[in-house]
Amino acid sequence: MTAHRRWYCNCSGAQRELVADPYVEEDTLEPTCPLCGATPSSDPKHTINYTDHDDHAD
């Protein structure tokens, strides 16, 4: 069973999907908010949330 977790940050007042840059250094592979730089493990303002999507959902 495969699920894709999509991360969002609402620091701007709207849900913005985090982006996972494949070219960043290996130790920063987490998805990152392009606006505030928050990540799922570094979320000082508690603006990060996520939804899980099953493969067959779409």
Ligand SMILES: [Zn+2]
């Ligand atoms: Zn943000």
